[in-house]
Amino acid sequence: MLNTPGAPNLSQMEDPDRRFDRMARLVGPEAMEKLRRSHVMVIGCGGVGSWAAETLVRAAVGRVTLIDFDTVCIRNFNRQLQALSGAIGKLKAPLLAERLRLINPEARIDGVAAAFNRETCAALMTERPDFVIDAIDHITSKCFLINYCRENGLPLVVSTGSGGRLDPTQVRIMDLGRTKTDPLARAVREILRKKYAFPRKGDFWVRAVCTLELPREPHSSMELTDCKAGCLCPQGENDFQSCTRKSVILGTAGFLTGAFGMACASEAISRLTGTVTPPAGAAGG
Numbered sequence: 001m002l003n004t005p006g007a008p009n010l011s012q013m014e015d016p017d018r019r020f021d022r023m024a025r026l027v028g029p030e031a032m033e034k035l036r037r038s039h040v041m042v043i044g045c046g047g048v049g050s051w052a053a054e055t056l057v058r059a060a061v062g063r064v065t066l067i068d069f070d071t072v073c074i075r076n077f078n079r080q081l082q083a084l085s086g087a088i089g090k091l092k093a094p095l096l097a098e099r100l101r102l103i104n105p106e107a108r109i110d111g112v113a114a115a116f117n118r119e120t121c122a123a124l125m126t127e128r129p130d131f132v133i134d135a136i137d138h139i140t141s142k143c144f145l146i147n148y149c150r151e152n153g154l155p156l157v158v159s160t161g162s163g164g165r166l167d168p169t170q171v172r173i174m175d176l177g178r179t180k181t182d183p184l185a186r187a188v189r190e191i192l193r194k195k196y197a198f199p200r201k202g203d204f205w206v207r208a209v210c211t212l213e214l215p216r217e218p219h220s221s222m223e224l225t226d227c228k229a230g231c232l233c234p235q236g237e238n239d240f241q242s243c244t245r246k247s248v249i250l251g252t253a254g255f256l257t258g259a260f261g262m263a264c265a266s267e268a269i270s271r272l273t274g275t276v277t278p279p280a281g282a283a284g285g
Contacts (some may be wrong), residue, residue: 016097019104020060031273032060038272039063041129043116043145045092046070047079047252049135050157051261052268054081057100058191059269064100067124068093069115079254117141121148131268134158135261139187146176146206147196158183158208159260163250164215168259171211173267177204181214200262209263213255218251 009283017024038061042053045068056064063173070092076083082096097111113121121144132154134140142158149156158176161184177199185208192198265267270276 020058023059027273027275031275033219034273035060035269036062038131039065039127039129040131040133040235040268040272041065041067042133042135043067044135044137045082045111045253046076046133046137048098048162048261048264049133050081050092052133052135053096053260054100054103054161055262055265056268057103057107057109059265060104061107061269061272063110065110065112065129066093066096066100066226067112067114067116068096069113072119079198079257083118083148087260106196116145117142118144121145128152129154131272132156133264134269135182135264139184139191143188143191143195146192147198150196155268155271156206157264158188158206159264160188160208161211161215161250162211162257162260163252164217165211165213166216166253167211167213168256170213171208171256171259171263173263174210176206176208177202179210181209181212182210183215185210207267207269207282211243211260215250218249230232 004186008091020032023035027035040056040061040063040143041062042049042056045053048066049066053064053066068091071089072080072083072087072092072095074088081090082092082099090109091111091113094111097109100107100109106112112124114124115138116124117138117140125148132145132149134142134145134156146156146158157173160176160179160182176185177189189198189204192204193200198204
């Protein structure tokens with residue numbers, strides 16, 4: 001069929017350069033080429049990681065590796081991009097990879113169904129990424145990853161806790177040692193200091209996405225019907241993350257976890273393109 005006068009040219013509409021035209025207008029051709037050649041690893045593909053990963057792909061990052069052992073639960077639908085009808089019980093990382101390939105078919109998107117920890121690290125890090133986004137909510141694995149990146153000079157941004165908050169305008173990017181309001185970040189700092197000899201005071205030289213907002217307790221009306229009273233997550237062999245094992249389950253909002261994920265992606269893009277100079281001593285800087 002011939003294109004009628006004034007009608008869009010379908011071949012031009014599928015042009016990969018035009019697909020990311022608005023990003024190119026913002027950062028320029030040199031930065032776009034850097035993004036196309038870059039490999040970013042996103043570890044944790046939940047409410048923060050899924051948004052970070054999609055933001056990277058929509059910014060023309062040429063290779064993204066997604067790592068997550070978990071499966072989609074019905075309670076993921078308010079904040080996780082791969083949580084769609086028919087997705088319950090499916091592995092999060094491969095499912096998210098399918099979605100991201102539709103955004104940029106030319107990108108290499110690998111969805112790896114695995115937990116990141118001391119035992120799996122060597123196999124998962126066989127090909128060194130250019131940047132790592134930590135969206136892990138398991139504290140031991142999170143601390144191991146932060147120290148691994150420090151020891152190996154890998155640029156990294158850490159997501160602290162996003163649960164129990166409602167105000168995306170309070171999201172900030174700062175040194176992990178300077179965050180004030182997050183119990184998860186506080187626990188991570190304590191382990192990093194005791195186990196990995198991070199500084200007792202001052203900066204950690206690790207960039208972190210955090211919020212100035214204090215966490216809210218779960219609404220009282222959920223007391224008898226919350227996840228701890230009846231976890232619905234498909235567990236399989238991964239029941240160590242079962243809701244029944246958690247001390248408290250905070251409420252979450254997709255616009256807040258999304259803000260965290262986008263902030264993580266913005267840090268990655270800034271570092272990869274050199275549009276923002278990292279602070280002296282930052283991990284991988």
